[in-house]
Amino acid sequence: MPPKTALVWFRRTLRLDDNEALCTALEENERIVPVFVLDPVILSRPDTGARRVAFLYDGLHALDAALRERGSYLVLQHGDPAEELGRLARETGATALYYSQEYEPAGRARDVRVTAALGLESHACLDHLLSEPGSVKTKTGTPYTVFTPYFRAWQEQAFAVPRSAPERIATPLGIATDPLPTGSAALPAGETAARAQLTAFRHTALSHYDTGREFPAEPGTSQLSAYLKFGMLSPRRALEATRQQPKSAGRDAWIRQLAWRDFYYQILWHFPHVATGCFKPQFDALAWHNDEAFFAAWQRGETGYPFIDAALRQLAQTGTMHNRARMAVASFLTKDLLCDWRLGENYFMQQLLDGDQAANNGGWQWAAGTGTDAQPYFRIFNPVSQGEKFDPEGDYVKRWCPELKPIPSKWVHKPWELSVNEQAAVHCVLGRDYPSRIVEHSEQRTKALALYKSLNCG
Ligand SMILES: Cc1cc2nc3c(=O)[nH]c(=O)nc-3n(C[C@H](O)[C@H](O)[C@H](O)COP(=O)(O)OP(=O)(O)OC[C@H]3O[C@@H](n4cnc5c(N)ncnc54)[C@H](O)[C@@H]3O)c2cc1C
Incomplete structure (x- = not known):
């Protein structure tokens, strides 16, 4: 035999x-x-x-x-x-x-x-995943479409204990194999690198992740998404390692993010139409403007809104972007520039190192207000106050838009409030050294509200 x-x-x-x-x-x-x-x-x-x-x-x-x-x-x-x-x-x-x-x-x-x-x-x-889609269901047996009740039920699950790597693996000798291609990615790949990153995060940022996660200039998040995406890190291992740390608001908040990951996967599994259309199909009729020049300026990080531009330049240069910034640029593309969320979703997939269909689609539909427990369409992020709140000194903005370095922190998220003379005095003139705004937020906000309202989708 x-x-x-x-x-x-x-x-x-x-x-x-x-x-x-x-x-x-x-x-x-x-x-x-x-x-x-x-x-x-x-x-x-x-x-x-x-x-x-x-x-x-x-x-x-x-x-x-x-x-x-x-x-x-x-x-x-x-x-x-x-x-x-x-x-x-x-x-x-x-x-x-x-x-x-x-x-x-x-x-x-x-x-x-x-x-x-x-x-x-x-x-x-x-x-x-931590839980198979379908294993967490409502009392009536339907999939959850709202995160908070899903999370409550998800937490009740007994997740499998992670298993160690086998010590020996018997494989027939001499099977022909093609040479492995060369990659040279910016991030070290593989499970050893992933575990090292998990350990570093557990011992530095985890305990205050609940607050630290909001500031794009700080290394306050795990930066494990690319490892999770490629399965170089097991979500069961990540959960177990986190649970071994003392209980803290940071620890709980991080585990919640792992649940978000499962949540969007189960949405994609049960409602595969989201891959191409709105989770709520009534939004498929939205008459997006899809202005090509606006979309190109957004991609280049030249909208004239520093927080938005910093995030998009970070993405183009590194393939990563902080979650807060992802939410802000997604809101800006859909609600300020009135471009279809699928344009942004696709661009993110081309650029992101952690590009993942379930999380990306879920994030974009959330921001566009077309998805599962979406922020209602009438809640529109203000690109200036987002920057002022989550990048108060402008460190993030100045890192990715260095031409804004001479602008005092107070104006770094709204440089147009400086007079032309003041701009000239610090050698950062809008339209010459840094782009002028391509749209005016409050005007676009009104247009977006009218666009969504015209559908009568509540
Ligand atoms: C418009 C938009 C697009 C996004 N596209 C992606 C994507 O393509 N790939 C991706 O992995 N995440 C995506 N996210 C979610 C989130 O921004 C990233 O997972 C996070 O920034 C990765 O950084 P981190 O590993 O330091 O995360 P941490 O904050 O440390 O979170 C831990 C892990 O939880 C998971 N996670 C965190 N937030 C979410 C979330 N909202 N949805 C699903 N899983 C989450 C990730 O696997 C992450 O590595 C997107 C969010 C938005 C708003």
Whole structure:
């Protein structure tokens, strides 16, 4: 009898620690083949950002190194997963397939197609989220569409205890593999880097995360999103490590963010129409203006609103943006520039290192007022007071818009209130050194309210 062999198909859970698919495969088989298939269809999608591809490539190197330490290695193939996995199963005599469950519509459709084509015994495991969509439901059995009651029910769940990485992994020798591509992402990839970041965050910012998380100039958040997105960090491990810290308002607030992550995944799972349309379909009729020049100025960080411009320049230069700034720029694009939230959503996916369909779509629809327990459309962020409140000294703005450095803090979020002579005296003249405002907030606010109101959506 040949040894019982299984394929472990890595996609996003790029780790050995607390990898349910891997652990289960090892328990139920004598040897496994760890495989990653680089699918040209995904790589060429317009929303596949180059930064994430580089980070993925680095992550594959880290995964391969971790496998080699345990006597195994990563088999990399290029092509259609159904064909590549089928060929590998025939070559190795594998009779089963293990993978971490996917929740995005495209990933789900691919998995249905691939598993049907392979005809192997297939096991989809819970690795990417803390709770499976559908496991947290209202008393009447429907999915939650409002976060606060979802969170209450989510907290009642008994989450699985994270499992350690296996010590040895038996893999058949000599399987042909393509060379691993080179990435060179700005952020160190892989589970060791992810765990180091988690440890650093637990010991520095976690206890005061509830207040520290609001200020984009400060390192007050975990900066774990890209690791969670690619499964280089297990959410179960992150939760367990956090719960080991003394109870604090910061700790509770951070755990709540992990629940937001699950929440938006379960929205995408139960209501896949959000991938292309408004969660509340009545908003699909909104007559967005979609002014191309406005959208281009927004992308370049040249709207003339310092807090907005700083955030968008940070995004373009680094692929990251603070949550507070994401909310502000999303509100600005939709409510001040009257551009469709999908333009911003797509641009974020192209730029963000942590670009994640569920969280990104949820965030954009929240800001546009078209989503689940959205902030009502009539609550519109003021780009000046957001800056004054969350960047009081203008440190964030001056970091990303250095031409504003000479402007005194009092005016740094509204430099147009300085007279032309005052601007000239500090060598920052609007329209010459820094853009003039492309719109006037209070006027646009009135237009946005009229636009939304015309739908009679309450
Ligand atoms: C318009 C908009 C777009 C967004 N796009 C993305 C995206 O593409 N990918 C992404 O991971 N997050 C997205 N977010 C959520 C949030 O901004 C980021 O998760 C956060 O800024 C990442 O920084 P951090 O890891 O330091 O987060 P922390 O504040 O330390 O939070 C811990 C973790 O919780 C999760 N989380 C936090 N806030 C949210 C949230 N609102 N929704 C879902 N999960 C959350 C993330 O995985 C994050 O790493 C978006 C928010 C908005 C308003």
